[in-house]
Amino acid sequence: MKRIGYWMSEKKRKKIDLNQVAELCRLEGVDAEAKLISLEHDLEEQGPFDVILHKATDILVLAEDGDEDAAAAMRNWEAYTSRHPSVLVLDPLDSVVQLIDRPSTYSILQQTLGCLQDVETPTFVELTKDDLDTNLTLLRDAGVRFPFDQMSIIFNESGLKDVNPPCVAQTFINHNAVLHKIFILGDKHFIVQRPSLKNFSDKDSTLETIFFNSHDVSKPDSASFLNKLDASDRNSSGIAPCEKTINKLVEKICSQLNSTLIGIDIIIENETGVHYIIDVNAFPSYEGVPNILQLLASYIVEQLSSSPKGERPQHTQENGFSKKLITNAKGIIKNGLSIDSKKNGLTTETRNQELANSLSIDSMNQTNARNHSLVNSHMTTDTRNQGLVNGVYL
Numbered sequence: 384m385k386r387i388g389y390w391m392s393e394k395k396r397k398k399i400d401l402n403q404v405a406e407l408c409r410l411e412g413v414d415a416e417a418k419l420i421s422l423e424h425d426l427e428e429q430g431p432f433d434v435i436l437h438k439a440t441d442i443l444v445l446a447e448d449g450d451e452d453a454a455a456a457m458r459n460w461e462a463y464t465s466r467h468p469s470v471l472v473l474d475p476l477d478s479v480v481q482l483i484d485r486p487s488t489y490s491i492l493q494q495t496l497g498c499l500q501d502v503e504t505p506t507f508v509e510l511t512k513d514d515l516d517t518n519l520t521l522l523r524d525a526g527v528r529f530p531f532d533q534m535s536i537i538f539n540e541s542g543l544k545d546v547n548p549p550c551v552a553q554t555f556i557n558h559n560a561v562l563h564k565i566f567i568l569g570d571k572h573f574i575v576q577r578p579s580l581k582n583f584s585d586k587d588s589t590l591e592t593i594f595f596n597s598h599d600v601s602k603p604d605s606a607s608f609l610n611k612l613d614a615s616d617r618n619s620s621g622i623a624p625c626e627k628t629i630n631k632l633v634e635k636i637c638s639q640l641n642s643t644l645i646g647i648d649i650i651i652e653n654e655t656g657v658h659y660i661i662d663v664n665a666f667p668s669y670e671g672v673p674n675i676l677q678l679l680a681s682y683i684v685e686q687l688s689s690s691p692k693g694e695r696p697q698h699t700q701e702n703g704f705s706k707k708l709i710t711n712a713k714g715i716i717k718n719g720l721s722i723d724s725k726k727n728g729l730t731t732e733t734r735n736q737e738l739a740n741s742l743s744i745d746s747m748n749q750t751n752a753r754n755h756s757l758v759n760s761h762m763t764t765d766t767r768n769q770g771l772v773n774g775v776y777l
Contacts, residue, residue: 407680558650
């Protein structure tokens with residue numbers, strides 16, 4: 384019997400039913416069962432596990448920001464995988480941790496994309512202070528142009544008063560209101576088209592800041608006024624993703640991140656056809672991918688079959704999450720335990736309550752609500768930036 388341990392929010396569990404996945408594994412000849420993991424309790428007592436499938440970004444964010452309970456949960460996880468290196472973790476925490484901070488993600492992308500033509504990231508800069516002059520200087524130095532977005536579209540210097548740091552300011556790229564979501568699963572990838580933000584031009588430079596929620600503009604059924612192209616743009620059909628470019632992009636990012644369950648959001652500039660990556664996230668929703676449960680089951684069976692027990696080394700204390708967390712450049716965590724009394728408007732008490740909910744087998748609702756309320760237009764709940772660093776288009 385192969386045991387698939389899994390940890391993810393209640394919302395995601397409803398979309399990715401691991402009990403059905405285990406049943407599909409059995410139909411493919413692998414006797415499997417799924418077990419929901421509680422990170423509050425010793426994993427040794429809940430195992431053994433052959434596979435651990437997870438969406439742990441919410442807890443990683445809290446742990447990196449000094450939450451004691453979250454840090455303890457991650458140490459519990461890492462202690463188990465260190466004692467059992469043959470357990471297949473999808474994906475390893477030291478791969479996922481690279482994607483919980485948008486500036487770091489962009490830095491990785493810039494290094495990765497250097498050898499690819501027609502693939503870029505929009506110019507961006509991290510804004511950490513509520514000071515108009517400082518922010519304007521940072522924007523100019525980074526080559527970030529108006530308009531920009533932070534769950535809002537800021538069109539001019541006077542709109543900088545609406546910036547809510549910490550955030551990432553990112554140049555807005557006209558892309559005919561079409562977002563392409565690339566869902567990667569092992570050696571396969573799928574492209575799903577979504578609505579997105581309309582084009583803007585110089586004539587919009589005097590507009591007041593427009594505030595919005597990504598769920599209103601980038602979901603399959605979104606019908607916001609921000610999705611509707613102006614009359615002058617409606618005859619433009621946009622540019623389709625280049626298959627060759629996408630194939631190279633997927634290969635490079637999977638290799639760089641050492642990950643196999645990834646979502647990449649791209650937009651394609653109207654005039655140039657350049658593919659811009661605006662988000663990368665771990666274990667995405669796969670919404671719109673046909674037969675995703677069957678595909679996931681087949682991938683797990685393939686991994687179990689191709690990786691004999693004892694030949695699946697995972698992260699260690701030396702190169703894994705714990706070391707990265709403790710040596711975090713921001714100095715937030717000292718010995719993985721210290722707690723910042725306030726972070727991004729959330730008190731320690733509030734964050735601890737969220738964590739209690741997020742670690743619970745029965746409920747993830749509060750953590751989900753927090754992420755939902757802070758979601759960015761081109762960012763899913765997969766990244767830290769929705770909860771702690773808002774995106775901004777300039």
